[in-house]
Amino acid sequence: MSDEVEDRRPLSRRIADELRKEIEDGRHAPGAKLPSQRKLAERFGAVRNTVDEALKILAQEGLVIAEHGRGVFVRVKQPLIRLGSDRYSPKYRESGLSPFLVECAKQGKVGKFEVLGIERIKPDKELAEQLKVSDKTKSVVRRENVFYADADPVYRVTTWIPWSIAQGTGLLQPEVPHQYGIHGIFEDKGHVMTRINDEITARMPTPDEVSYLNLSPGVPVIEVMHTSIDQDGEPYEVTRFVMRADMNGLSYNVPVE
Amino acid sequence: MSDEVEDRRPLSRRIADELRKEIEDGRHAPGAKLPSQRKLAERFGAVRNTVDEALKILAQEGLVIAEHGRGVFVRVKQPLIRLGSDRYSPKYRESGLSPFLVECAKQGKVGKFEVLGIERIKPDKELAEQLKVSDKTKSVVRRENVFYADADPVYRVTTWIPWSIAQGTGLLQPEVPHQYGIHGIFEDKGHVMTRINDEITARMPTPDEVSYLNLSPGVPVIEVMHTSIDQDGEPYEVTRFVMRADMNGLSYNVPVE
DNA sequence: GAGTGGTCTAGACCACCTA
DNA sequence: AGGTGGTCTAGACCACTCC
Numbered sequence: 001m002s003d004e005v006e007d008r009r010p011l012s013r014r015i016a017d018e019l020r021k022e023i024e025d026g027r028h029a030p031g032a033k034l035p036s037q038r039k040l041a042e043r044f045g046a047v048r049n050t051v052d053e054a055l056k057i058l059a060q061e062g063l064v065i066a067e068h069g070r071g072v073f074v075r076v077k078q079p080l081i082r083l084g085s086d087r088y089s090p091k092y093r094e095s096g097l098s099p100f101l102v103e104c105a106k107q108g109k110v111g112k113f114e115v116l117g118i119e120r121i122k123p124d125k126e127l128a129e130q131l132k133v134s135d136k137t138k139s140v141v142r143r144e145n146v147f148y149a150d151a152d153p154v155y156r157v158t159t160w161i162p163w164s165i166a167q168g169t170g171l172l173q174p175e176v177p178h179q180y181g182i183h184g185i186f187e188d189k190g191h192v193m194t195r196i197n198d199e200i201t202a203r204m205p206t207p208d209e210v211s212y213l214n215l216s217p218g219v220p221v222i223e224v225m226h227t228s229i230d231q232d233g234e235p236y237e238v239t240r241f242v243m244r245a246d247m248n249g250l251s252y253n254v255p256v257e
Numbered sequence: 258m259s260d261e262v263e264d265r266r267p268l269s270r271r272i273a274d275e276l277r278k279e280i281e282d283g284r285h286a287p288g289a290k291l292p293s294q295r296k297l298a299e300r301f302g303a304v305r306n307t308v309d310e311a312l313k314i315l316a317q318e319g320l321v322i323a324e325h326g327r328g329v330f331v332r333v334k335q336p337l338i339r340l341g342s343d344r345y346s347p348k349y350r351e352s353g354l355s356p357f358l359v360e361c362a363k364q365g366k367v368g369k370f371e372v373l374g375i376e377r378i379k380p381d382k383e384l385a386e387q388l389k390v391s392d393k394t395k396s397v398v399r400r401e402n403v404f405y406a407d408a409d410p411v412y413r414v415t416t417w418i419p420w421s422i423a424q425g426t427g428l429l430q431p432e433v434p435h436q437y438g439i440h441g442i443f444e445d446k447g448h449v450m451t452r453i454n455d456e457i458t459a460r461m462p463t464p465d466e467v468s469y470l471n472l473s474p475g476v477p478v479i480e481v482m483h484t485s486i487d488q489d490g491e492p493y494e495v496t497r498f499v500m501r502a503d504m505n506g507l508s509y510n511v512p513v514e
Numbered sequence: 515g516a517g518t519g520g521t522c523t524a525g526a527c528c529a530c531c532t533a
Numbered sequence: 534a535g536g537t538g539g540t541c542t543a544g545a546c547c548a549c550t551c552c
Contacts (some may be wrong), residue, residue, distance in 0.1 A: 010521060020464075036537060047523050052538080060474075061319060062461050068538050069530030072359040080458065088513055197510040201337065202459035202479045203501040204319050207274075215316075220477035220502070222459045245459040245477070253454040256345055266541060293518060305540050309519080326518050326549030519552075524543090531537075 015044050015054035023063055023074055033071040034064065062218035062246065078247050084253040088193055088228070100147060109149040115174040116144040118155075120163060120205060130227060130238055133162045141166040146212070147218055150217075153213050155243040165189050165236060175186040183228075186237065191230040198252075202245065213244050217245045222247045272301050272311035280320055280331055290328040291321065319475035319503065322498055336364055338411060342469050342509040345450055345485070350437045357404060366406040372431040373401040373413075377420060387484060390419045398423040403469070410470050412500035422446050422493060426439075440485075443494065448487040455509075456482040459502065470501050477502045 019040075034040070037055065041048045055072055065132050066072045075143055086092075087099040104111030128135035129139065129174045145157045160183070161171060170177040178184035183193060189219045205221045213221070224241040276297075280283055291297070294312065298305045312329055315321045316400070323329045343349075344356040361368035377395045385392035394402035402414045416439070418428060426442050427434040440450065462470065462478045481498040 009422060012521075017464075020485075038537085047525090048538095049524090049540095050522060052540090053521085054537095058460060066538060067531090068325065069532080069536080071531095071537060082456075085509065085511055088514075094306075101355070107433060139331050193513045195512050198508070199339075199459065200479075200507040200509070202477045204317060204475050204477065206318070207277075218461050220459045220461065222457075222479075250457040252342065252453070252457070252509050252511065254342060254509065255514075256450045257343065269540075292540090295518085304517060305519095306543090307541060309521090310540085312519095321517060324550090325520070326551080328550095338525095516550105516552090518548100520548075521546085523545080526542080527540085529537100529539075531535105533534085533536105 011044070011046055012053035012057065015040070015046065015051060016057040018044075020057060020061075020063060021123065023058075028074050030074050030076045032074050036071065041069065048137075055192050055200050056217075059216075060218040062216075065216050081107070081149065081226075081247055082249050082251045083243070083252055084250075085196070085198075085239070087142055088183065093183065104149045105147070107188040108163070111149055111154075113145050113147045113157075116146055118172055118174065120172065123160065127160055127238065129162065131162050131235055133164070139163050143171070149247070152247065153244075154247055155241050156209075156212065157239060157241050159237065159239045161237050165191070186230075191228075191234075191236045193228050194231050194233075195220060195229040197227040197229065197235075198250075200250065205225070205244075208243060213242070215244055216246075222248060222250065224250070258472060259462075264376075266482075268301070268488055269307050269310035269314065272297070272303065272308060275301075275314060276311065277318075277320060281486050282404050285331050287331050287333045287512075289331050291330070293328065297480065313474075314321070316410040317471075317475045319473075322473050337506040338364070338406065338499070338504055339508045340498070341507075342453070342511055345453060346439065350440065357423075364406070368404065368406055368411075370402050370404045370414075373403055375400050375429055375431065377429065381418065384417055384495065388417065388419050388492055390421070396420050398428055400428070409504065410501075411504055413466075413469065414498050416494060416496045418494050420494045422448070443487075445484070448484050448485075448493045451490075452486040453490050455485040455507075456488065457507065462499075462501075466499060470499070472501055473503075479507065481507070 016051060037048050037051045040051045044051065047200045055064060055066060059066060064072050065074060065075050078151050082101060083104045092099055099255060119142050121136055121140055121142050122138050123131065123133065123137050123140040127140065131140065133139040136204045140162055143159045146155065147154045161253065165186065171185065176182050198236060203219050205215050207213065222243045222245050224240045226241065227235045228237040230236050276318065287292060294305050297308045301308065303440040312321060312323060316323060319331060321329050322332050326459045338360045341356060358368045376399050378397055378399050379395050380388065380390065380392055382392050384397065387399065389395040396419060398418045398420055401418045404414065405410045423441065428442065433439050433442065454474055458480050459477050460480065462472055466472065466478060479500045479502050483496040484492045485494040487493050
């Protein structure tokens with residue numbers, strides 16, 4: 001009583017639509033295994049290839065995930081780690097807590113991060129302009145970190161600091177030599193964070209990002225370009241966050257000006 | 258000097274990698290047409306199916322876009338429309354400008370929006386909690402809009418307003434009867450926007466969103482759940498934005514508290 | 515009509531997981 | 534060993550675009 005009206009949409013789409021409906025109706029619970037591709041092929045009167053195509057559609061929508069040799073499973077939605085607009089608030093520095101670790105703890109996970117690399121570099125034109133430094137010399141220090149929640153890589157963070165500020169502070173070492181972290185150093189250098197500017201975009205990950213964030217198909221990334229602005233309205237640090245969108249969200253609770 | 262080491266990665270991936278490199282190197286300019294699938298198949302010694310697979314990988318990354326009967330083209334990156342944290346600033350209301358129209362104009366485009374529907378509804382539990390209204394009665398008005406830049410649908414906006422506020426204001430009509438728009442009405446009703454709370458996530462679009470935002474493969478959506486908070490710290494309006502990530506970005510320039 | 519992408523069939527071999 | 538997904542070949546027909 002269903003196919004008799006001759007649906008002109010491709011078979012793989014129809015299969016995907018049917019399975020999507022079943023998932024949304026709860027006929028396949030989150031985490032449950034779908035029937036094998038061979039069984040689905042038989043059920044829908046299609047060849048396995050076509051079923052695989054249908055499942056790829058659902059995988060790209062983030063609905064299912066295929067595991068080689070095991071089966072295809074309904075994806076379980078993760079609770080999101082929320083990076084807030086208050087993440088730089090002095091209250092965190094004074095309490096000794098990190099917003100990231102707090103969020104992980106809320107979910108019963110252990111947060112940690114690794115330093116991937118530190119380098120003094122010549123900035124590209126755009127970055128030089130943002131930081132108001134020269135693009136002809138090695139005027140910037142770049143620090144690269146990855147953050148983990150338990151074993152999952154959650155986001156990658158790149159920070160750029162003018163050499164004029166970083167010089168002599170130990171920011172070229174992996175361990176930041178300040179009790180209040182990197183922002184403690186900036187304050188000692190006379191830059192009090194007064195405003196932040198966050199530019200937010202989302203896109204599909206590059207192959208590099210897929211491998212180092214261990215991303216499944218159908219998971220976009222959120223990219224945040226953050227600039228810290230001091231009491232004189234001057235930028236003194238730029239940070240880029242690349243976050244997997246299936247585990248992260250942003251939250252801005254701010255006054256209207 | 259390339260394939261002799263016996264690359265064990267799938268052929269379709271290798272083809273995708275090679276084409277990606279060529280695109281990134283500029284050997285295929287943005288907007289340019291790639292060789293046909295049949296020609297690529299010949300070049301790589303693969304069957305057309307495999308080439309199609311490779312191109313789908315690139316399409317999903319947002320690098321190329323296939324046009325039926327015409328060819329496969331390197332995708333042209335659009336300039337982003339930036340929705341800012343200042344989008345509710347009084348300065349816009351007073352100047353009579355809309356941040357969205359200003360952003361469109363910057364790109365030489367004409368912005369417009371349509372009212373899709375207005376309804377008085379019973380809110381779900383979560384929304385009722387956010388707006389501090391009952392979830393047992395039709396305590397909320399929902400307004401649904403689409404925004405366009407020229408002919409492209411750019412984002413869909415759903416606004417929920419407590420009936421206690423909307424009652425008698427004309428908010429059930431498509432045309433908002435106030436010189437300063439919907440937020441003018443809220444102010445007349447005694448709710449001055451003092452803070453906003455924006456919760457931001459990104460994900461792949463649902464099939465519905467694909468069709469009404471006219472999305473190509475490989476384009477995620479950004480979802481913003483916005484709450485307006487008045488002088489008493491009380492929420493009085495919730496709005497959800499679903500924006501196509503290839504044409505939109507967000508921008509928060511805010512004080513550190 | 516010629517060329518392009520979209521899709522499907524039929525069958526095969528492989529890699530991976532569980533037992 | 535047997536089941537699962539991952540991938541590829543070979544060939545076909547269709548729908549769409551452009552000339």
